Amino acid sequence: MSAQTAARRAKNAPARGPSRTAARERLGPYWKKRDFKKTTEPPGRPKVAAGQERPVFVIQRHDASHLHYDLRLEEDGVLKSWAIPKTPPQVEGLKRLAVETEDHPLDYQNFEGTIPPGEYGAGQVEVWDKGSYQPIEKGRGKRLFLLQGRRMKGVFVLVKLRSADPKDKNWLFFKTRLKTQMRQKEQGRGKGPAPARQK
Numbered sequence: 001m002s003a004q005t006a007a008r009r010a011k012n013a014p015a016r017g018p019s020r021t022a023a024r025e026r027l028g029p030y031w032k033k034r035d036f037k038k039t040t041e042p043p044g045r046p047k048v049a050a051g052q053e054r055p056v057f058v059i060q061r062h063d064a065s066h067l068h069y070d071l072r073l074e075e076d077g078v079l080k081s082w083a084i085p086k087t088p089p090q091v092e093g094l095k096r097l098a099v100e101t102e103d104h105p106l107d108y109q110n111f112e113g114t115i116p117p118g119e120y121g122a123g124q125v126e127v128w129d130k131g132s133y134q135p136i137e138k139g140r141g142k143r144l145f146l147l148q149g150r151r152m153k154g155v156f157v158l159v160k161l162r163s164a165d166p167k168d169k170n171w172l173f174f175k176t177r178l179k180t181q182m183r184q185k186e187q188g189r190g191k192g193p194a195p196a197r198q199k
């Protein structure tokens with residue numbers, strides 16, 4: 001690294017958290033899929049959170065070729081995203097499939113509108129729920145977090161389904177209790193998800 005590059009990096013580097021460059025790299029797949037002359041979705045810029053505010057979550061109802069709900073969690077300057085083919089699980093006992101999709105820019109949290117026919121994700125998008133979220137645990141293939149939305153309130157789990165194919169992006173998303181999670185951990189059963197039960 002040249003001294004000039006180092007100086008520029010030092011100047012741009014946030015006091016804490018991920019770099020803007022890393023966030024920009026993560027938005028590549030999002031940009032590639034869209035033509036911003038045609039869609040009103042935000043091109044978005046990678047932002048680095050100031051570190052004081054709680055991260056946000058949003059769930060967008062997306063009436064595309066198949067109606068689904070997009071769960072997005074703010075993480076490292078972008079919105080990590082999963083598409084849920086059924087209504088999000090507001091109560092315990094419902095386990096939903098959640099298919100990991102490309103990272104979206106933070107600006108996307110406020111996006112509502114109609115993506116024109118022929119464009120990627122064509123159809124109507126509206127914010128179904130939004131609020132702050134609090135990560136509780138994050139491991140490889142598992143996230144435990146608290147959602148504080150209007151519709152989604154409480155502790156939730158996202159757990160990646162094991163698959164022989166590393167390209168598989170299927171996760172399970174469900175509401176839980178911290179007590180249940182801790183008990184499972186103590187009993188050494190916290191490593192994998194319970195068998196899928198879709199209602």
Ligand code: MN
Binds near residue numbers: 062064068069070
């Ligand atoms: Mn979608």
